[in-house]
Amino acid sequence: MTSAAGTQGLRIAVLDDYQGVAHEFADWSRLEAAGAEVKAFRNHLGQDDDAVVDALAPFDVVVAMRERTPLTAARIERLPNLKLIVSTGRRNASINLKTTAARGIPVCGTGYLPSPAAEHTWALIHAATRHLDAELGGGGSGWTHDGGWQTTVGRGLEGRRLGLLGLGNLGSRAARVGLAFGMDVVAWSQNLTDEHAAEVGVQRVEKEELFATADILSIHLVLSKRSRGLVGAPELALMKPDAILVNTSRGPIIDEATLVEALNAGQIGCAALDVYDVEPLAADHPLRTAPRTVLTPHIGYVTYEQYEVFYRDAVEDIEAWAAGNPVRIMELPPK
Missing domain, CATH: 3.40.50.720 (NAD(P)-binding Rossmann-like Domain)
Structure with missing residues (x-):
């Protein structure tokens, strides 16, 4: 796990930023100033597992926008550099939490406006x-x-x-x-x-x-x-x-x-x-x-107010995890 000293050298992928606004709704520069690289993907990575894995292979942290790009067991297993997943919202059924738990990868959520x-x-x-x-x-x-x-x-x-x-x-x-x-x-x-x-x-x-x-x-x-x-x-x-x-x-x-x-x-x-x-x-x-x-193209949650919560909390999640105190961890649902 990254030490509490900061995010030096972390590579962070922000997925499915369709409108190209991720950097407008949160201060990602805090992470970049600490030595992290933040890359936002405007285009959807597609449905093909190989294409998704190839795009995400270099990254330590993946920030998922809701269920736009599923992080299945097969995909997670093929991402050896992956250390943290942040998902906007409080739950994400498209992330295989059993696999992340087995790998010791925390999955952190964010606030959500209903x-x-x-x-x-x-x-x-x-x-x-x-x-x-x-x-x-x-x-x-x-x-x-x-x-x-x-x-x-x-x-x-x-x-x-x-x-x-x-x-x-x-x-x-x-x-x-x-x-x-x-x-x-x-x-x-x-x-x-x-x-x-x-x-x-x-x-x-x-x-x-x-x-x-x-x-x-x-x-x-x-x-x-x-x-x-x-x-x-x-x-x-x-x-x-x-x-x-x-x-x-x-x-x-x-x-x-x-x-x-x-x-x-x-x-x-x-x-x-x-x-x-x-x-x-x-x-x-x-x-x-x-x-x-x-x-309509799944825009029910796409508002200024919602994005402010999502991206602000995503940055906080990464900072807290890098300091050794992860917050808003998603747990496996009870059987």
């Missing part, structure tokens, strides 16, 4: 209900403004049913906004109780009722073995033909191929998505040309 993702949920809902053109690419939504004047008719929110798949921190925030709009808000998750739902001011319903009766169904679950693929063909078949499905959580919670089929068949009214199975979303991905979609 408000940006909850706010983006409502940006997607408004885009879908009022037919705003928020497409990521392609021209297949059928709702794209074509240069005419008032070519669509939107839908209001008051009196309609908002179904929440998950009523944790983010789901509760979404619920309060729905209630403020005068919506009928219901929720379901595997562990949700009537008492907790009542505390938020909403009604707990069974899963089947949630999907069958929601005008807008918004997902707010953590990706896990239980939630992966939770929204599949049976659930989509229950939904109203004009219902809107919103996902700002994690892509694999929805069976993506089945969703594409449902959209092409006109089975649901709209999918408003910020997250996908594989990111960045491929240029030829069928979602880009599927009808009735509102797509």
